[in-house]
Amino acid sequence: MKLQQLSLFLENRPGRLDAPLEAIAAAGINILTLSLADTAQFGILRLIVRDWDRARQVLEDGGWIVNLTEVIAVDVEDRPGGLAEVLKVLDQAGVNIEYMYAFSSHRPGKAMLIFRFEDPDQAVAVLRQHDLRIVDGDELHAEDH
Amino acid sequence: MNAELYWDAASETLAVADKRALQLDRLRALINRVAEVPFYRVWLQRHDVAAERIRSLDDLRRLPLTTKDDLRRHHPFGFLAVPRSQLARIHGSSGTTGTPTFVAYTKNDLTTWAELCARFLVAGGLQPEHTVQIAFGYGLFTGGFGLHYGVERVGAAVIPAAAGNTRRQLTIMRDLAPEVLICTPSYALTIADGAREIGMDPRTLPIRWAHFGGEPWTEDLRIEIEHQLDIMAFNNYGLSEVIGPGVSGECPERSGMHIQDDHFLVECLDPDTLEPVPEGSPGELVMTTLTREAMPLIRYRTRDIACLYSDPCPCGRTGIRMSRVSGRSDDMLIIRGVNVFPSQIEEALLRVEGATAHYLIEVDRPGIRDELTVKVELHRELFSDRMDRMQALRDQISHEIQTTTGIRAQVELVEPRTIERSVGKAKRVIDRRTGAG
Numbered sequence: 224m225k226l227q228q229l230s231l232f233l234e235n236r237p238g239r240l241d242a243p244l245e246a247i248a249a250a251g252i253n254i255l256t257l258s259l260a261d262t263a264q265f266g267i268l269r270l271i272v273r274d275w276d277r278a279r280q281v282l283e284d285g286g287w288i289v290n291l292t293e294v295i296a297v298d299v300e301d302r303p304g305g306l307a308e309v310l311k312v313l314d315q316a317g318v319n320i321e322y323m324y325a326f327s328s329h330r331p332g333k334a335m336l337i338f339r340f341e342d343p344d345q346a347v348a349v350l351r352q353h354d355l356r357i358v359d360g361d362e363l364h365a366e367d368h
Numbered sequence: 369m370n371a372e373l374y375w376d377a378a379s380e381t382l383a384v385a386d387k388r389a390l391q392l393d394r395l396r397a398l399i400n401r402v403a404e405v406p407f408y409r410v411w412l413q414r415h416d417v418a419a420e421r422i423r424s425l426d427d428l429r430r431l432p433l434t435t436k437d438d439l440r441r442h443h444p445f446g447f448l449a450v451p452r453s454q455l456a457r458i459h460g461s462s463g464t465t466g467t468p469t470f471v472a473y474t475k476n477d478l479t480t481w482a483e484l485c486a487r488f489l490v491a492g493g494l495q496p497e498h499t500v501q502i503a504f505g506y507g508l509f510t511g512g513f514g515l516h517y518g519v520e521r522v523g524a525a526v527i528p529a530a531a532g533n534t535r536r537q538l539t540i541m542r543d544l545a546p547e548v549l550i551c552t553p554s555y556a557l558t559i560a561d562g563a564r565e566i567g568m569d570p571r572t573l574p575i576r577w578a579h580f581g582g583e584p585w586t587e588d589l590r591i592e593i594e595h596q597l598d599i600m601a602f603n604n605y606g607l608s609e610v611i612g613p614g615v616s617g618e619c620p621e622r623s624g625m626h627i628q629d630d631h632f633l634v635e636c637l638d639p640d641t642l643e644p645v646p647e648g649s650p651g652e653l654v655m656t657t658l659t660r661e662a663m664p665l666i667r668y669r670t671r672d673i674a675c676l677y678s679d680p681c682p683c684g685r686t687g688i689r690m691s692r693v694s695g696r697s698d699d700m701l702i703i704r705g706v707n708v709f710p711s712q713i714e715e716a717l718l719r720v721e722g723a724t725a726h727y728l729i730e731v732d733r734p735g736i737r738d739e740l741t742v743k744v745e746l747h748r749e750l751f752s753d754r755m756d757r758m759q760a761l762r763d764q765i766s767h768e769i770q771t772t773t774g775i776r777a778q779v780e781l782v783e784p785r786t787i788e789r790s791v792g793k794a795k796r797v798i799d800r801r802t803g804a805g
Binding site: 228230232233234239260262264265267269286287288290292321322339 | 746747748751752753754755758759780781782783784785786
C-alpha cells in the first residue's frame, strides 16, 4: 500500500547530485523515479527504488543523511485533466498534501503520482472511497525491468 | 604653543618626569580606593600590598591582572568601589547580550570622561563654533553618550543623529551642515554609498573631518574614506570596561593615538607569558584606571593587540602613543561594530533541539559591510524530507543567533562531515576580512 521513499540532504553546489546517484548505480540499484526540491543553498533529493533498504545502506555508508518516508502512489489517466481530478477529490475531502511529484509509467495511457500526505491513512481512505487506484510496491516495481 | 591646539594643555603636554610623579601618586591613591572592592581587597591582603609599599611605577607589575571573566563573575556590582547611591550612570559592554558586563560611573567619572573625549576632539580641530553629527548608537553602548558629552564639553553643537537611517543622516548633513562626523569607519562608507544612491556626490557633503572608532580598521580604509568623502579621518580608541571612547586618540600628526596616560597606565604584554614586550612590538594592552571612582580596574586585560611608542610627538602631547589595534588575544570578533564571541554562537546552536556540535563561523567583507555566515552540519535528527521543516530549522538557528549576539547571520546547512575536523582545538572561525586589523 505505502511505499518507502528515500530522502537525502544535499548542498546546492556543482557536483553534489552526481555522487549519491553514482553510488546507487554502482550498487546496481535502479531508480524508478526521483524528485528534487531545492533552495539557493541546499536541496532535498527524494528517490523511489525497489531495493530501498539496500539503497539506504549504500547511501548511509557513503556518508549521506537518509530519511525514510511513507508515500503513496496513485494511478491516473495520462490525459489532460487526469491529475486535476485526483487533486480535486483530495482537496474536497480536506486531505493535506505535503508535496507530490509525477512520472509517466511504462504502461501506455497511464501516469503515476507520488504523494507525501500529512495523514496517509486518511488519504488512503479518501482515495479508495473515490475508486482511485493506489499502486502497491510490487506492482510499481514490476515496471522496473 | 597655540592653546587652541589643546583642550587641556597643562595635562596633555605635561613633562614626562612630572607625569610619572603624578601617575605614582594616583596609583597609590588607587590602591587605597580599590580596598573597597572585595576582589582586590582579598588579593592585596593575601600579598601584603598596601599603597605605601608602592614605591615606583615598576611596582605595578606586582599587582594582579583583572580579566573580563573576573568582571562577569562579580556581575553586576561586585567591582563597585563606591556605594550605589553615588552612581550617576551605568553603561554596558557593546552589543553582546549573552553575558553582559555593566560599567558604572560616578558624577566625577562622567566629568573625566567628557574631558578625555574633549581632548581628542579638540586635537582634531573642534572649536565651540562647530557642529558635530554623532551617528553612533545611543544606549548602553558607550560610543554615543561618551562622545556626546565630549562635544558639549568643548562647547560645540551636537546633533545626536544616532546610528542607522542613512537617508535621514544625509538630510541632516545637507540641511544642518555639520563640519564633523562621528561614527564607525564602515558607517562612513555606508553614508558615502547612500549619497551616491540619491544622486549626491559624497565629496560635496559639508563634513570636513571625522573621528572614527568602535571597530578595527586599516590605513587603507582611512585613505579610501578620506577620498570618498573628501574629509580628514581621525582614529580614536576606548573600551567600555575602562571608560569608553577617550582612552586614546590621534593628534594632527596621526602617527598613533595618544593614550591619556595621566588617567590610564598602560602596559603592553606578551599575552602568553604576560611579560612586557619591547617598545614598538605588538602585545596585549593592559590598562590601569588611575582616576576612575565607581569601577576602578587594576591591570585590566583589554585583549586588544597593539604597539606602544614613547618617542616625542611633534604635536607636543606627551601621552604615550599606541598603534591601531591589529587583533585580539582572545577569539572575540567585531562584526559591524558589535562584539561577538564564537561561544555565543555555540550557545545559540545548543538552544536548537538536536543541533550539531559541528559548525563553522565565517566572516567576510565583500563590500563595505561585514557578513557573518554560520555553517551548521546537518545530522539525522535534524533532517526532514519536507522543505518547509528544513527552512524552519534554518530560520530557527538564525533567530537564536540573532537573539544571542544581536547580529543577523546567514545560516547555511551543510552535509555531514564537510566541516574540517581538527586535532585538538577545533577551528571554529574563518575571518576573511582584509580590513580587520
